[in-house]
Amino acid sequence: MIPKLFSCSLAKVCAPSILNLSICRVGNSLGGANCTHLCQVSAVFSRSLHFSSPRSKEKDRKYYVQTSLPRDEGTDGEKTTGIDRAHRRKDIFPDENTPNLIFDGLKFKDLPILNIRVSKNNTILSLADAKGAVKLLRSCGMEGFKNARKGTNIAAQAAAITIGKKSLDMGVTSVRINVQGLGPGRLASIKGLEMTGLNIVSITDSTRCSENPPRPRKQRKI
Amino acid sequence: MLRHARFLARTVLVKDGNVDAAAKVVNRLLSADGIFDTWRRTRFYEKPYQMRRRINYQKCKAVYDEDMSRKIQFVLRKNRKDPFPGCY
Numbered sequence: 001m002i003p004k005l006f007s008c009s010l011a012k013v014c015a016p017s018i019l020n021l022s023i024c025r026v027g028n029s030l031g032g033a034n035c036t037h038l039c040q041v042s043a044v045f046s047r048s049l050h051f052s053s054p055r056s057k058e059k060d061r062k063y064y065v066q067t068s069l070p071r072d073e074g075t076d077g078e079k080t081t082g083i084d085r086a087h088r089r090k091d092i093f094p095d096e097n098t099p100n101l102i103f104d105g106l107k108f109k110d111l112p113i114l115n116i117r118v119s120k121n122n123t124i125l126s127l128a129d130a131k132g133a134v135k136l137l138r139s140c141g142m143e144g145f146k147n148a149r150k151g152t153n154i155a156a157q158a159a160a161i162t163i164g165k166k167s168l169d170m171g172v173t174s175v176r177i178n179v180q181g182l183g184p185g186r187l188a189s190i191k192g193l194e195m196t197g198l199n200i201v202s203i204t205d206s207t208r209c210s211e212n213p214p215r216p217r218k219q220r221k222i
Numbered sequence: 223m224l225r226h227a228r229f230l231a232r233t234v235l236v237k238d239g240n241v242d243a244a245a246k247v248v249n250r251l252l253s254a255d256g257i258f259d260t261w262r263r264t265r266f267y268e269k270p271y272q273m274r275r276r277i278n279y280q281k282c283k284a285v286y287d288e289d290m291s292r293k294i295q296f297v298l299r300k301n302r303k304d305p306f307p308g309c310y
Contacts, residue, residue, distance in 0.1 A: 065301045085245050094233050194241045201245050204233040205252055209261045219266040
């Protein structure tokens with residue numbers, strides 16, 4: 001019973017496809033001038049009908065590839081250098097005029113600085129004026145997160161929200177962010193500051209990094 | 223003190239309040255320049271034998287990656303006159 005049903009359904013499923021195939025074959029076997037003529041007509045039709053931009057773009061690309069010089073297969077990086085696309089955007093990087101640009105009634109160089117010190121086990125945020133005198137300080141430990149919980153993105157976000165609100169209460173609305181170090185709080189603290197409504201003018205990284213630093217501590221034995 | 227000019231080097235200005243994008247640009251550029259890698263590597267002292275091994279490994283990996291990427295490019299190339307030679 002079951003095989004019979006199965007075969008039945010198979011036949012039903014297959015029937016249209018077989019029909020299509022046979023029609024195709026017939027069309028092909030007719031061949032000769034008639035078929036080519038039909039094909040030509042369809043090609044002409046397709047060209048005249050499909051004049052939308054994607055099609056013309058595709059044709060342009062093909063033409064470009066055909067006419068361009070063959071790709072150099074030398075050593076990678078021998079003649080070309082990989083440059084990030086962000087470098088093309090001139091407006092997001094500071095130049096010699098940036099320190100004197102006015103943001104929120106203050107020059108860029110006089111804006112308060114929000115230093116974020118990120119480490120593996122903690123995140124410390126401090127608000128300082130343009131000369132570096134600290135006005136506010138907040139860390140994940142001060143938020144009530146203790147031990148391993150200090151080194152989480154949630155703790156960093158909570159600390160950032162607190163310091164953001166406090167700085168808004170102080171009347172500081174625009175800040176430059178200065179991030180130092182790598183850790184779970186790196187992006188989370190910036191996100192927390194953004195959530196408070198603080199106007200973030202720029203993001204700077206000042207992670208101390210040297211190829212040959214003074215000898216670091218010995219490796220951990222795990 | 224850092225030797226580079228503060229708030230001029232390694233700085234991205236936030237445009238149209240898009241803080242997330244600016245933070246991502248900073249992170250992407252720093253990781254592309256290998257600054258994060260260097261930072262991670264220099265947290266603990268790397269003994270000379272470890273440095274030798276790491277550099278040899280990186281050399282071998284670079285050669286292998288280059289060859290492999292070229293092979294993949296060759297197999298995946300599409301702009302040829304007869305896209306599937308020998309097939310109808």
